[in-house]
Amino acid sequence: MTEPGQSNGGFWRxxxxxxxxxxxxxxxxxxxAQQLAFIRSQMKDNRRPEVLGTPLDExxxxxxxxxxxxxxxxxxxxxxxxxxxxxxxEQVIENxxxxxxxxxxxxxxxFIAELTGITQHMVDAAPPLMEGLxxxxxxxxxxxxxxHAAAHDRGFLNAALWKxxxxxxxxxxxxxxMLAQRLYPEQKDYSLDExxxxxxxxxxxxxxxxxxxxxxxxxxxxxxxxIQARGxxxxxxxxxxxxxxx
Numbered sequence: 654m655t656e657p658g659q660s661n662g663g664f665w666r667x668x669x670x671x672x673x674x675x676x677x678x679x680x681x682x683x684x685x686a687q688q689l690a691f692i693r694s695q696m697k698d699n700r701r702p703e704v705l706g707t708p709l710d711e712x713x714x715x716x717x718x719x720x721x722x723x724x725x726x727x728x729x730x731x732x733x734x735x736x737x738x739x740x741x742x743e744q745v746i747e748n749x750x751x752x753x754x755x756x757x758x759x760x761x762x763x764f765i766a767e768l769t770g771i772t773q774h775m776v777d778a779a780p781p782l783m784e785g786l787x788x789x790x791x792x793x794x795x796x797x798x799x800x801h802a803a804a805h806d807r808g809f810l811n812a813a814l815w816k817x818x819x820x821x822x823x824x825x826x827x828x829x830x831m832l833a834q835r836l837y838p839e840q841k842d843y844s845l846d847e848x849x850x851x852x853x854x855x856x857x858x859x860x861x862x863x864x865x866x867x868x869x870x871x872x873x874x875x876x877x878x879x880i881q882a883r884g885x886x887x888x889x890x891x892x893x894x895x896x897x898x899x
Contacts, residue, residue, distance in 0.1 A: 688787040692818045695790045699823040704797070705890030709877050710742040712889055714827070715792065716799040716870035717751075718862045719806050720769045722759045726812040731757035732782065733771050735789045736862025739796070743874045745867070751792040752863040755785035757813070769860045783817045793824065797889070801845045801869045803828035825889075829869055831896055832876045848872055 717737035723730030732755060739749040754771060756779045766772050779785075800806040803826050811821050830843050840851070845865070849856050854871050858864030886892040 685783055688783050689818050691787055692783075692790055692814065693820055695793070695795075696814075696820045696823045699795055700825060704825070705888065705893070707889045708887060709881055709889065709892065712742060712797065712877075714740050714797045714799045714873070716740055716866050716873055717789075717793075717806065718800065718865040718869060719809050720765075720771060720860065720862045721809055722757075722761060722765055724805075726809045729759065730809075731759040732785070732809055732813050733757070733761065733765070733769065733776065734862040735785055736864070736866040737789065737792055738863070738866050738870045740799070740870050740874060743878050745870045745874055747867075750863055750867070751789060753785050753788060754779040755782045756780065757782040782813055786813060786817060796824070798824045798826045799829060799869070799873050800826065801829045801848075801865075801872070803830070827892070827896075829872050829876065832873075832880070835896060835898075836876060836879060845869065845872075 715737050716739075717735065719732050719736075720734040721730050721732050734754045735751060737751040739746040754775055756776050761771060761773045761776055807822060807826055814820050814822060829848070830845075833840065833843050833848050837851075840847075845868070846856060846859070849868055849872065852872055852875050854868055854875075856868065880886050880892065880895065886895045
């Protein structure tokens with residue numbers, strides 16, 4: 654059996670010299686480098702024009718939500734957890750989900766712990782942000798993303814991607830709040846809670862990233878059905894045109 658020296662020579666050199674801590678650091682460094690390369694590779698070719706011709710009833714999206722230490726990434730707030738679920742057309746794929754708590758290095762304020770149920774102890778035991786981004790991006794692949802009040806989540810994702818990998822999100826990102834504003838211009842409140850209630854979707858487990866993603870996915874599925882029933886759009890490209898007319 655040969656040593657995998659070419660893929661991680663620093664680990665084996667440190668281990669042979671008796672420096673176990675250096676060996677572990679070398680191994681983690683190699684893992685981080687691999688995660689970095691993967692994340693950067695995932696930012697390529699996500700806006701191919703041919704995707705715009707995809708029928709809405711065949712469109713594969715990932716609906717996601719983030720929990721964070723606060724509400725402003727520009728003032729140092731960081732991602733605490735990722736939640737995501739796949740949807741094809743109007744079908745929420747209940748068994749294809751992603752949830753992960755991460756340690757971004759920022760403390761968890763008491764009010765956030767109360768709101769989300771994520772404690773400092775849970776974060777201290779969680780994997781680092783880079784690992785969470787890697788696994789989240791692996792789950793997404795090249796699919797279109799969907800979120801509620803998507804600018805907020807895009808801001809946190811971009812901040813995390815730049816901090817760890819010096820890249821920005823390139824995936825197409827659609828917003829269920831914008832869809833609701835286009836479909837129901839008479840509505841006064843476009844918060845997730847109110848839209849769920851008005852759509853008859855039970856509100857369960859709010860401020861848990863996966864629960865919020867799952868409820869938003871049901872909202873998305875309802876809106877896709879409504880948009881097609883009204884004849885507003887049949888493809889992803891049509892959907893962009895419909896939104897741009899608002």
